[in-house]
Amino acid sequence: xxxxxxxxxxxxxxxxxxxLGNGALGTVFLVHNRISDPSGRYPFALKVVExxxxxSNLHSDRRARxxxxxxxxxxxxxxxxxxxxxxxxxxxxxxxxxxxxxxxRDLNVLRFRQPDHVFSSxxxxxxxxxxVCALEHLHSMGIVYRDLKPENILIQESGHVTLTxxxxxxxxxxxxxxxxxxxxxxxxxKKHNRRLTRLFPVVVSHQKSAGLKKTxxxxxxxxxxxxxxxxxxxxxxxxxxxxxYLSPEMVRGDGHEFAIDWWALGILAYEMLYGxxxxxxxxxxxxxxxxxxxxxxxxxxxxxxxxxMTKLLxxxxxxRLGYRTGACEIKKHPFFHGLQWNLITEVxxxxxxPSRDNIxxxxxxxxxxxKEYFQxxxxxxxxxxxxxxxxxxxxx
Numbered sequence: 030x031x032x033x034x035x036x037x038x039x040x041x042x043x044x045x046x047x048x049l050g051n052g053a054l055g056t057v058f059l060v061h062n063r064i065s066d067p068s069g070r071y072p073f074a075l076k077v078v079e080x081x082x083x084x085s086n087l088h089s090d091r092r093a094r095x096x097x098x099x100x101x102x103x104x105x106x107x108x109x110x111x112x113x114x115x116x117x118x119x120x121x122x123x124x125x126x127x128x129x130x131x132x133x134r135d136l137n138v139l140r141f142r143q144p145d146h147v148f149s150s151x152x153x154x155x156x157x158x159x160x161v162c163a164l165e166h167l168h169s170m171g172i173v174y175r176d177l178k179p180e181n182i183l184i185q186e187s188g189h190v191t192l193t194x195x196x197x198x199x200x201x202x203x204x205x206x207x208x209x210x211x212x213x214x215x216x217x218x219k220k221h222n223r224r225l226t227r228l229f230p231v232v233v234s235h236q237k238s239a240g241l242k243k244t245x246x247x248x249x250x251x252x253x254x255x256x257x258x259x260x261x262x263x264x265x266x267x268x269x270x271x272x273x274y275l276s277p278e279m280v281r282g283d284g285h286e287f288a289i290d291w292w293a294l295g296i297l298a299y300e301m302l303y304g305x306x307x308x309x310x311x312x313x314x315x316x317x318x319x320x321x322x323x324x325x326x327x328x329x330x331x332x333x334x335x336x337x338m339t340k341l342l343x344x345x346x347x348x349r350l351g352y353r354t355g356a357c358e359i360k361k362h363p364f365f366h367g368l369q370w371n372l373i374t375e376v377x378x379x380x381x382x383p384s385r386d387n388i389x390x391x392x393x394x395x396x397x398x399x400k401e402y403f404q405x406x407x408x409x410x411x412x413x414x415x416x417x418x419x420x421x422x423x424x425x
Contacts, residue, residue: 045397110163133184165356188379291351295341
């Protein structure tokens with residue numbers, strides 16, 4: 030489904046059909062263009078952030094503008110498994126950006142719709158393959174994702190996945206293959222800091238989404254542990270992400286590279302298979318201790334999938350699958366044996382196809398006034414409100 034955006038569009042030309050959700054950075058609405066698409070046949074998602082919140086938190090402002098820039102880069106270097114920028118707008122009150130709408134919701138919601146809240150191995154294989162391709166594309170652009178989790182994996186109308194939310198991503202300059210091999214051969218093991226006090230049969234039940242239980246994921250605020258220069262682009266020392274998905278090197282504060290995304294892929298695969306993450310503790314300190322010291326536990330006999338997870342969940346990043354040659358190593362793993370990687374996008378029957386009820390939206394759907402929505406959330410009226418201020422939606 031393609032959303033059509035015209036330059037110079039005003040905020041009052043956008044009609045919010047419904048609220049899609051509230052994230053760590055902004056509120057997401059499903060909207061359509063009253064002028065170019067009066068029937069609402071081509072809705073899109075609009076992420077809106079109040080600038081009063083951005084002004085009080087410079088980190089959030091930088092993250093919002095960074096996400097817009099990454100989405101813009103992905104528009105010009107597109108991947109079928111990554112979201113991209115349709116357009117953005119900025120007023121005295123709001124910063125907002127438009128991205129394609131994915132009617133299938135996220136992978137976490139889909140998992141909870143399964144009878145046992147887990148996926149079969151064949152379904153996991155399909156979704157992991159597409160996610161590997163998405164991460165491979167990001168890494169080829171020098172972008173480390175750093176926030177892989179089920180809530181950030183959306184299901185498109187076609188049933189294929191899309192990664193979204195790039196505010197915690199970071200640009201790193203990839204090392205050459207030669208320097209990667211040389212550095213891993215010469216590097217001595219680091220001491221750990223222990224101070225831390227079908228084709229694809231998927232069942233979709235008729236349970237209403239409002240009744241779904243959703244595991245809370247604690248997102249760690251971006252904090253740089255020590256001053257660092259990214260001029261060489263070799264690694265980042267930022268401490269960001271969702272705590273159960275953090276890699277050991279990030280917990281230790283050793284600095285990290287692209288291998289943290291492959292660690293997160295291992296955590297994701299584990300959660301898809303067992304319905305829980307492997308190192309979840311009683312609290313953050315316990316979780317971090319388990320990430321550093323504990324090995325993942327698997328039920329039953331070893332399988333190619335458990336072997337893949339074991340290799341992805343290697344605590345020393347230089348020994349982790351994907352460290353040396355990136356996605357190429359992972360694609361060659363026996364779990365993906367026989368998969369035709371160049372034909373993934375041509376699979377016409379993915380594990381789950383969103384219902385047409387989620388796609389066919391009409392103008393009869395309830396109206397939401399975006400400005401009034403935020404006015405109700407804050408107690409005093411915003412002094413920044415100015416209906417005469419020029420609002421335009423532009424493309425990069």
